[in-house]
Amino acid sequence: MVxxxxxxxLIGVALLHVWLRLQVVHMGYVLATTSKLQNQLEQENRELKxxxxxLTSPDRLEAMSRRRLGLRPPEKGQVIVxx
Amino acid sequence: MRRSYRGDRLRLGVAKVLFLVLFVVIGARAFQxxxxxxxxxxxxxxxxxxxxxIVLPKRGAVLDRAGEPLALSLEAxxxxxxxxxxxxxxxxxxxxxxxxxxxxxxxxxxMTAEKPFVWVKRQIGxxxxxxxQALSVEGVGMFYEPNRYYPQGQLAGQVxxxxxxxxxxxxxxxxxxxxxxxxxxxxxxxxxxALGRRVLVQGVRGLQMAPGGxxxxxxxxxIQHLAEKELEATIGKYRAKAGVAIVVExxxxxxxxxxxxxxxxxxxxxxxxxxxxRNRAVTDxxxxxxxxxxxxxxxxxxxxxxxxxxxxxxxxxxxPYAGKVIHxxxxxxxxxxxxxxxxxxxxxxxxxxxxxxxxxxFKYIEKFGFGQxxxxxxxxxxxxxLRKPESWSAIDLATHAFGQGIxxxxxxxxxxxxxxxxxxxxxxxxxxxxxxxxxxxxxxENQxxxxxxxISEKTARLLASMLKGVTNEGGTGVxxxxxxxxxxxxxxxxxxADLTHGGYAAGxxxxxxxxxxxxxxxxxxxxxxxxxxxxxxxxxVVAAPVFRNIAQGALRxxxxxxxxxxxxxxxxxPTELPxxxxxxxxxxxxxxxxxxxxxxxxxxSLREAVEKARxxxxxxxxxxxxxxxxxxxxxxxxxxxxxxxxxxxxx
Numbered sequence: 085m086v087x088x089x090x091x092x093x094l095i096g097v098a099l100l101h102v103w104l105r106l107q108v109v110h111m112g113y114v115l116a117t118t119s120k121l122q123n124q125l126e127q128e129n130r131e132l133k134x135x136x137x138x139l140t141s142p143d144r145l146e147a148m149s150r151r152r153l154g155l156r157p158p159e160k161g162q163v164i165v166x167x
Numbered sequence: 168m169r170r171s172y173r174g175d176r177l178r179l180g181v182a183k184v185l186f187l188v189l190f191v192v193i194g195a196r197a198f199q200x201x202x203x204x205x206x207x208x209x210x211x212x213x214x215x216x217x218x219x220x221i222v223l224p225k226r227g228a229v230l231d232r233a234g235e236p237l238a239l240s241l242e243a244x245x246x247x248x249x250x251x252x253x254x255x256x257x258x259x260x261x262x263x264x265x266x267x268x269x270x271x272x273x274x275x276x277x278m279t280a281e282k283p284f285v286w287v288k289r290q291i292g293x294x295x296x297x298x299x300q301a302l303s304v305e306g307v308g309m310f311y312e313p314n315r316y317y318p319q320g321q322l323a324g325q326v327x328x329x330x331x332x333x334x335x336x337x338x339x340x341x342x343x344x345x346x347x348x349x350x351x352x353x354x355x356x357x358x359x360x361a362l363g364r365r366v367l368v369q370g371v372r373g374l375q376m377a378p379g380g381x382x383x384x385x386x387x388x389x390i391q392h393l394a395e396k397e398l399e400a401t402i403g404k405y406r407a408k409a410g411v412a413i414v415v416e417x418x419x420x421x422x423x424x425x426x427x428x429x430x431x432x433x434x435x436x437x438x439x440x441x442x443x444x445r446n447r448a449v450t451d452x453x454x455x456x457x458x459x460x461x462x463x464x465x466x467x468x469x470x471x472x473x474x475x476x477x478x479x480x481x482x483x484x485x486x487p488y489a490g491k492v493i494h495x496x497x498x499x500x501x502x503x504x505x506x507x508x509x510x511x512x513x514x515x516x517x518x519x520x521x522x523x524x525x526x527x528x529f530k531y532i533e534k535f536g537f538g539q540x541x542x543x544x545x546x547x548x549x550x551x552x553l554r555k556p557e558s559w560s561a562i563d564l565a566t567h568a569f570g571q572g573i574x575x576x577x578x579x580x581x582x583x584x585x586x587x588x589x590x591x592x593x594x595x596x597x598x599x600x601x602x603x604x605x606x607x608x609x610x611x612e613n614q615x616x617x618x619x620x621x622i623s624e625k626t627a628r629l630l631a632s633m634l635k636g637v638t639n640e641g642g643t644g645v646x647x648x649x650x651x652x653x654x655x656x657x658x659x660x661x662x663x664a665d666l667t668h669g670g671y672a673a674g675x676x677x678x679x680x681x682x683x684x685x686x687x688x689x690x691x692x693x694x695x696x697x698x699x700x701x702x703x704x705x706x707x708v709v710a711a712p713v714f715r716n717i718a719q720g721a722l723r724x725x726x727x728x729x730x731x732x733x734x735x736x737x738x739x740x741p742t743e744l745p746x747x748x749x750x751x752x753x754x755x756x757x758x759x760x761x762x763x764x765x766x767x768x769x770x771x772s773l774r775e776a777v778e779k780a781r782x783x784x785x786x787x788x789x790x791x792x793x794x795x796x797x798x799x800x801x802x803x804x805x806x807x808x809x810x811x812x813x814x815x816x817x818x
Contacts (some may be wrong), residue, residue: 112367113366130240131241131293141319142389143392163723164778
């Protein structure tokens with residue numbers, strides 16, 4: 085009886101170990117995929133940052149605001165100093 | 168069916184023996200594999216499924232004082248080939264050449280080279296990378312490499328510098344702060360499966376290397392852009408060779424703008440010459456010319472050898488001195504000391520220098536920081552040229568007095584004037600405020616650093632008031648005046664030393680203006696230097712207007728209110744307001760013995776509210792944009808004139 089129980093226990097432990105190993109490998113795959121996605125998103129984020137910075141560079145903004153919006157530096161009377 | 172017990176026993180026994188033998192065989196084999204050959208087999212297996220994974224360093228960003236990025240890193244793919252694995256070099260070369268916009272013949276040469284590995288093209292765009300991926304040819308692959316982008320292009324190019332392909336800073340801040348922003352390279356062993364996919368069994372910790380820190384600059388992108396634009400316009404207008412414009416905060420030594428011409432775009436560093444890469448503000452020294460008279464004046468005032476009103480005879484423009492003749496641009500007879508600075512008389516300043524004597528003068532030249540580097544945190548700074556007074560000939564005292572025979576960098580000049588502006592302290596200039604690590608920890612912080620006290624507060628104030636004369640009527644720097652502000656400064660038109668023949672080069676001048684504004688409460692010090700202008704050579708004509716334009720824009724950007732309101736003419740006078748805003752007239756303020764009924768601002772646009780507040784002389788504080796939706800205190804109530812009316816606006 086004791087022998088059967090301990091044998092079953094041993095088999096149980098062995099199966100648990102195998103299951104855990106499989107889980108580790110499976111998680112490793114998930115982790116690899118997620119980490120790849122994270123890298124991709126970070127890269128994309130950096131690319132967008134570069135694009136944003138390029139689009140908002142003072143040189144471009146000035147040219148756009150002058151041409152598209154017709155803005156210009158304020159004239160003498162257009163600056164009002166509040167008391 | 169009847170079976171004998173004995174027969175069963177026999178069969179069981181046979182099975183038992185069979186299984187036992189099997190177990191022993193399996194056990195023995197397992198022992199052989201795991202223990203006897205274990206090490207060797209393990210190594211073989213690891214070679215198959217373990218792979219070294221290189222983690223490339225992530226370089227930190229460079230940001231301006233408002234957090235606007237000036238340099239960022241991206242990973243771009245680079246294409247390589249392993250020539251001996253390519254079966255059809257001609258076809259592959261054609262395909263690659265088409266995608267990468269390269270000459271097919273050149274690509275083929277690489278494909279057939281006797282090398283195990285060749286780069287086809289480095290740092291390609293994402294679309295190109297996709298097409299090559301789709302091509303999927305044996306022997307051609309891609310590899311991620313970090314690449315540096317400078318989204319603002321040439322803005323502050325010489326200050327930022329650039330990074331080489333191997334991710335090492337080669338110039339400017341990229342070089343100076345390389346150790347802080349480079350980031351760490353790491354490698355980690357990862358497992359891969361039969362298809363070569365990564366399986367992160369050990370987790371990701373080994374793959375997470377600390378990225379480099381971010382550099383936060385003191386530079387202000389708007390002021391920097393303004394300085395570069397104005398400098399370039401002037402250099403074009405006067406057909407000059409080069410130029411420098413520096414804007415510094417006088418009390419902290421923070422550099423707000425450092426512009427160089429010719430400009431340099433670090434995105435294309437390889438195509439540009441070393442001439443363009445040079446940050447002239449620190450690497451080049453010039454004979455300063457008349458702007459240096461201020462240094463002599465500071466020394467003379469501090470030592471008490473002259474007073475502001477002391478009279479000097481200016482010899483009607485010609486003064487024989489130590490075997491030479493000193494000339495003035497305009498002849499003058501008797502001039503008080505402050506006028507000598509105002510009209511920039513060489514003869515007058517020489518006579519002041521004679522009273523000061525050379526040892527004492529030299530002491531102050533050194534105290535103001537000339538002849539030694541300022542310690543600014545960019546590479547390549549030179550100390551300028553300063554000769555010891557023992558080696559001065561008789562004429563040298565005079566030439567040093569008006570800034571010839573001595574050389575100084577633009578950054579030295581601007582810091583010397585900053586010392587006058589801030590009440591006598593020589594500050595150490597810096598362009599980096601702090602370096603912040605990836606977890607937000609501050610790795611380095613540049614605090615304002617006082618090098619030494621140069622002159623007393625009293626002398627500095629007195630000198631500032633004298634320098635105001637330069638930009639007032641009758642001075643040489645009238646064109647540097649900024650509307651609404653008093654400007655203290657000095658013009659300079661220096662001769663250039665002829666490096667090949669000795670003496671001075673005919674016709675070659677350096678026009679400059681150094682000054683600070685507002686004169687009595689300086690917010691910024693600026694130095695403008697224009698090298699070899701052709702159309703006109705005078706500092707007061709060439710450099711002073713650049714100062715005016717930069718200072719005007721910078722003060723507006725920093726929201727410094729004009730000090731002299733009467734100097735700001737306005738077209739929207741109080742008398743005009745009722746006509747323009749006739750509808751709102753019923754809201755006029757009624758004075759009632761010191762207290763006032765709160766005027767109604769609700770419903771006005773931002774512009775109308777500003778005009779009304781100005782017309783009524785009401786102190787207001789505004790939040791938001793658009794139309795006034797709420798005001799505090801509410802209209803109609805009583806309040807005293809000292810109270811501030813808070814307006815909330817909404818689009």
